[in-house]
Amino acid sequence: MEISENALIKGIKRFEAPSDRVIRGIGDDGAVVDMEQGSYVFVQDAMTEHIHFEFAFMEGYDIGRKAVYINVSDILAMGALPLYFMVTIGIPAKMSYRDIQQIYKGMRRAAKEFDILLLGGDTTETKTDFFIDVSMVGKIVTRYYFGRNRAGKGDLIAVTGVLGESAYGLSLLKEGRTDRGLMRFIRRYRAPQPPYAVWKELVKHDITTSMMDVSDGLIIDLEKMMAESKKGARINLDQVPMPRLLKKESKESLALAGGEDYQFLFTFPPHKREALSSITEMGFPISIIGEVDTGKGVRLFEKGKEKKIAQKGYEHFGDTA
């Protein structure tokens, strides 16, 4: 990069939203904020070049936005509202100052949507690959945090939105198919905005027992939830919400195992079914896809018949929180 440290920090400081909530922001050894008594959620999630994305398919703006979204998604999935975030950017020599600005612009856009504040972080050179690593803190606003460990026997399993869109979007980019009618899938891959409106309804009506976001793929993520809850799950492929095109192109596996959906997967007790219906009737997309039993792992059914699960999802090294 063609710019000095001081100039870069000054440039970054422009992306700091002024706020009374921040006592001391960018420009010191650390940022200082006042926090009230309560339960807080901490998350940290990175994106690395060549592993999570290629610059050929995503611009800096998208990368910055997505890095914030995926952390907001984790915060919401715990039953908390995001408040503050920090970011470390690892910058190889090939990148320009303009690229970096675009990344911060993307982060600022996502931060505005969720009313969260950038507190600072680190910008560091790297030898070869770019990375972006966001840490975020949120405050629990639910009666009890939404863990992966709270699914009960007999609970129903549901997801928000439509699955497989993001993975399909990436597959389109790889195939060079970018017709206008397909752009919404590519947009979902590039900018997986967490479904905040439906999340708020779920919180308001106190629907859920367990919740998590679908990041590695429905099956593998549901397996993790069941392992933490010491339960098993049965899901019905017919009920899994996916774009019609996936069925037409025999790509149903993208909805089951494509990953990067950033929709919410949750369980709820049967007596909440009516409350849930009141939410879906308001137009919020939620699909009931199965139920929790006392078994182990995830079993998939299609038209009542059990189906072998070919591919579970994206196996990376993974989040530790």
Added chain:
Amino acid sequence: MEISENALIKGIKRFEAPSDRVIRGIGDDGAVVDMEQGSYVFVQDAMTEHIHFEFAFMEGYDIGRKAVYINVSDILAMGALPLYFMVTIGIPAKMSYRDIQQIYKGMRRAAKEFDILLLGGDTTETKTDFFIDVSMVGKIVTRYYFGRNRAGKGDLIAVTGVLGESAYGLSLLKEGRTDRGLMRFIRRYRAPQPPYAVWKELVKHDITTSMMDVSDGLIIDLEKMMAESKKGARINLDQVPMPRLLKKESKESLALAGGEDYQFLFTFPPHKREALSSITEMGFPISIIGEVDTGKGVRLFEKGKEKKIAQKGYEHFGDTA
């Protein structure tokens, strides 16, 4: 790496210290902790391979320990006590599971020293280079946070410990000089433990106005403090504490601009001089090296004569908090 995501997370979970303070730890979308009302400090600081270190000179254990130390250093420098941290590790294929374990062991060691808890984070593949990125939160325990912006005209300038040790240690490693008598410099480079005991005395006696840790080098860091405080500084080379060997080998510049000292640089009003003496008389190493004036930048003097500053310190892209 030769290990699955699930196995790695299980392995990492063993490094989670059990604590009543953590409501939900590793194994969910986020970690949940209770926090009391107060002012908190957030920091995030990364180390990248080939830029901040080489595996030839540092083992995984040292890297993990140092990644925690440099963040603890930032937290203390703000007048706060560290509480919790998260970590993202970017792992290229060349690394083994044993390497990763060593990094976590090093982090655990440093965490124990400061009674802080690992809450989780992310482990991700990288194409080529290794990185480690730690975020940390601490609680302000001082009357007012220790900013870089609070140095006043006429304040004296002081540093803890001895400067240049770490940079000298690295130069020894590069030269292949690892005789036993020199190992303490190499140890300081590999494991720059923040000077917690003297920090506690400074806090107890309410000595300081501005404080920061010396990470990029005395001159460049003092320049940053003066810029934030809108003041200037005069320092006397004769008073800058450095190992005798540096003078003997004409490497005084390592004490002024070598960086990675992780000692505390601070200002204090003259009427606190007596209180400071009571601390140094207890055996805590503190040197008064200059004073704050109404000028701009940093001026260096040797035996009363102004000296040109050849090299200021390590210019990387830098911390934004």
